[in-house]
Amino acid sequence: MRLSKEQRKAQILDVATRIFVEKGYYDTKTKDIAQACGVTEPVIYKHFTGKDDLFYQVLERIAGATLEEVNFNPAEDTEQILISFVMNRVKILEDNFPLFKKLLIVVLRDDEFRQYYFTKFIPKLAYPVIGYLDQLKEQGVIKKDVPSSVIALALAGIFVQVSLAKGFEKDQSFYDFPTNDLVTQMLDIYLHGLLKGESGG
Structure with missing residues (x-):
């Protein structure tokens, strides 16, 4: 059955994702992807300008796939929204x-x-988060003197570090640590800090 333009592009992205994982970016050739798709190499170039463009679109499709599931509603509980966002990532x-x-x-x-x-x-992925943070500033929920881009970068640091801590060998210290607990504790430090108040509480 002949694939539509959208179906062919999706097929190429699926196959390219698998081959990039197997071979890495530098050892992957567009002809490898074309062969695995059962098409000629010029077909790849009908949908993508080259290997770089293909790799970019693979990443963007995966990274943006479920971001819309996060409800960035400033009227809802801030901490729960941030936990939801970090867990999503x-x-x-x-x-x-x-x-x-x-x-x-x-x-x-x-x-x-x-x-x-x-x-x-x-920046493309951070746009909805930064917009949400700007709304929180307008409502007086978070500090205005810290740029929203810096706050978003710190949030990204949490989900990247959690993923690295959980993603490597099984014998490393955080492998058996529940992901949700790790995210919650790191966000607590992020939002409330480590230092006790003057009362010592």
């Missing part, structure tokens, strides 16, 4: 951890990709 990273590891290698090695990652990929 942790699940995405855990479900795609082999690809996440390949991504880290590319970010560290490739200047051009690193520029895309920090100037396009991250």
Whole structure:
């Protein structure tokens, strides 16, 4: 059966995701992806400008897949919304951890990709979070003197570190630590700090 344009693009993204995980970004060729899809290489270029574009779209599809499930409603409990957001991102990273590891290698090695990652990929994902944080500032819920982008970066640090702590070998210290507990405790430190109040409470 002949695939529609949308179906073919989805197929290519599915296959490319698998091959990027198996071979890594640098050892993957567009001809490998085309062969695995059962098409010629020019078909790949009908949908993507090249391997870079294909890798970017693989990442964006995965990273943005479930973000709409988070209810960024400033009228709801702030702490619960942030827990929901971080858990959503942790699940995405855990479900795609082999690809996440390949991504880290590319970010560290490739200047051009690193520029895309920090100037396009991250801001696109951070946009709804930053909008939510701006609303909280307007309501006086959080401090106004800390840029929302910095707050969002700190939140990203939580879900990345939780994913790294849970994603490696089974004998490391956090492997058996419940993910939800780890997220909740790290967010508690993030929101309320470690220092006791003047009363010692």
